[in-house]
Amino acid sequence: MLRVGLTGGLGSGKSTAAKLFAVHGAHILQSDAIGRELMELGQPIYIGMVDHFGPGVVLADGTLDRAALARIAFTEGRVEELNAIAHPLVIARQMELTEKIFQQEPHAVVMVESALIFETRYGADGSRWQSRFDRIILVTAPEKVKIARFVARCSTGRMISEEQRAELEAEARRRLAQQISDEQKSALSDYVLTNGGALTELEWQVDQLWPILETAA
Template sequence: MLRVGLTGGLGSGKSTAARLFAQYGAYILEADAIGREMMQPDEAVYAAIVEHFGPAVLREDRQLDRAALARIAFTEGRVEELNAIVHPAVIARQAELAQEIFASDPRAIVVVESALIFETRHTEVKDGESAPWRSRFDCIILVAAAEEVKIERYLQRMAAGAPLTPERRAELTADARSRLSQQIPDARKAELCDFVLVNDGSIAELEEQVDELWPVLQFASVNT
């Protein structure tokens, strides 16, 4: 068994890397997807968010208004309040799902895709562990890219194929820079990670790096 953390900043391409690892047989646990499930009505996390932030974060259909919630979190500087509600529940669910996988496949490689492995302050600390993410993973992979590349990818994702006006491009660029400013720079993350995938170029170049790394992870999964 091997517990792998896969991280990278906004627009780094970590989701693309996760898909490539999945093609080799890795089990992927996407932190954002787990979080979205927990933000559905009747879930405890949903109730806690509404209680804390108020009805302004709800749409008419009682679903969370994720855009409004993001504005409150990032624009008003309340992101840590949101993280304190969401992160512990998501991390606990990740551990639960990983154990279920390992119970049925002892040699499984479980990859947790998460942008905020290092940034979160809401991980349970055991035995005085100063770096709690080390108790969650056997190794950590960083997907790194230049900031301008990340921003351009974010713009393309938000545009969803539609042309961007200069005003909208400027707005999204400012949003991307704000989000990136709240994340640890790649250079610092690289010092903490076991492996780094550089994703400034084509998907083919990223594929080559994943192809080289996969046998290393397989060996570790048998010997961990």
């Protein structure tokens, strides 16, 4: 078995890398997807957010107001308050799902895709990333590329004004500022994939790395 952390800053393309590894047979656990599941009505993160931030983060239909939470996190500078609620629950769920996979497939490669593997201080049992992963893969891209990808993702299917573009670019920079630099992450990672160019370049890197991971499992 091999527990792999797959990380990268906003717009780096780690989700694209995850899909490529999945084609080879890796089991992918997406932190964002797990978080969304646990934010549903009545789920643990939902309860924690409402208890901490109050009814102002709840929409009329009873679901969490994600826009309000994003505003609290990134505009009001309270991201650590959200992380302290969400991260332990998400990490605990990751570990639970990982164990289930290994019980069924002892030599599986399980990848946890998460932007904040190094940044989080809220392991399920107080542990840091070193105790949760056997290998770390970092996906990198130039900052200009990351910001352009963020803008493209947020504006998919609609035309935006120059003012809106500038606002999205500023939002991307705010979010990137919450994450440690690629240079720091590279020093902590076992493998680094560069994703600033064509998709075929990333595919080649994944193809080269997969046999190494498979052997380690």
